Amino acid sequence: MVRVEQLAGGGLLTLHDPWLPSAEAEALLSTLQDTVVWKQEKIRLFGREHFQPRLSAWMGDPGTIYRYSGLTLQPAPWTPALAGLRERVEATSGVPFNSVLLNYYRSGDDAMGFHADAEPELGQNPVIASVSLGGHRRFVLKPTRDLPDEAPVTLSLGGGSLLVMSGTTQHFWRHGVPRQAGAGPRINLTFRRIVAS
Ligand SMILES: O=C(O)CCC(=O)C(=O)O
Numbered sequence: 704m705v706r707v708e709q710l711a712g713g714g715l716l717t718l719h720d721p722w723l724p725s726a727e728a729e730a731l732l733s734t735l736q737d738t739v740v741w742k743q744e745k746i747r748l749f750g751r752e753h754f755q756p757r758l759s760a761w762m763g764d765p766g767t768i769y770r771y772s773g774l775t776l777q778p779a780p781w782t783p784a785l786a787g788l789r790e791r792v793e794a795t796s797g798v799p800f801n802s803v804l805l806n807y808y809r810s811g812d813d814a815m816g817f818h819a820d821a822e823p824e825l826g827q828n829p830v831i832a833s834v835s836l837g838g839h840r841r842f843v844l845k846p847t848r849d850l851p852d853e854a855p856v857t858l859s860l861g862g863g864s865l866l867v868m869s870g871t872t873q874h875f876w877r878h879g880v881p882r883q884a885g886a887g888p889r890i891n892l893t894f895r896r897i898v899a900s
C-alpha cells in the first residue's frame with residue numbers, strides 16, 4: 704500500500720508499507736545486527752559532549768563524507784546486502800543515492816532527537832528514503848516556526864516499510880523518533896545523496 708501525505712510548505716511524504724516482504728525484512732534485520740560495525744558516537748550538542756542514544760554506521764560510495772554535530776564520518780564500503788537494497792530503493796523512489804546512514808535502536812530507550820536532514824552536503828530539498836526493519840516506532844514530524852499553525856504529524860513505521868521524504872520537508876519540518884516504552888529492536892536505513900563534501 705502507498706500512502707501519500709502532503710505537508711504544509713511543500714513537503715511530501717510517501718509511505719510504502721509493506722515494501723519489503725516480511726521474511727526478507729526480518730532476515731535483513733538480523734544480518735545487519737550481526738555484521739555491521741556499529742558504533743555509539745559521541746556528539747557535541749550546544750557545546751556539550753554526549754553519547755547518542757542509539758548505535759549507528761555510515762556506508763557509501765568513496766568520497767561520501769558526512770559531517771554533522773561535530774562528527775566527520777568516512778564511508779564504509781557497501782556490503783552486498785545494502786548494495787542490493789540501494790538498487791531497489793532507487794527503483795521505487797526514482798532517485799539515485801550514494802550513501803546510507805544506519806541507525807540501530809536497541810530498544811524503546813534508544814531514540815533520535817528532532818532534527819532536519821538539512822546538512823549542506825545534501826543540497827537543496829534533498830530526497831531521503833528511509834527503510835525500517837524490526838519493531839514499529841513512532842516517527843513524528845513537527846513544523847518549524849515558519850509554519851506556526853501546523854500540527855505535528857505522526858506515522859508508525861513498521862518493519863519492511865519505506866518512507867520517502869521529499870519536496871521541502873527538510874526545510875519546513877523537523878522529525879524525530881521519541882523513546883517508546885516496550886518497543887523492540889529496530890534498524891532504520893536512511894538513503895541519501897551527498898552532492899558535495
Ligand atoms: O529512525 C528513523 O526512522 C529516522 C532516522 C533519521 O531521521 C535519520 O537517520 O536522519
Ligand SMILES: [Fe+2]
Pocket residue numbers: 818819820878893
Ligand atoms: Fe533524519
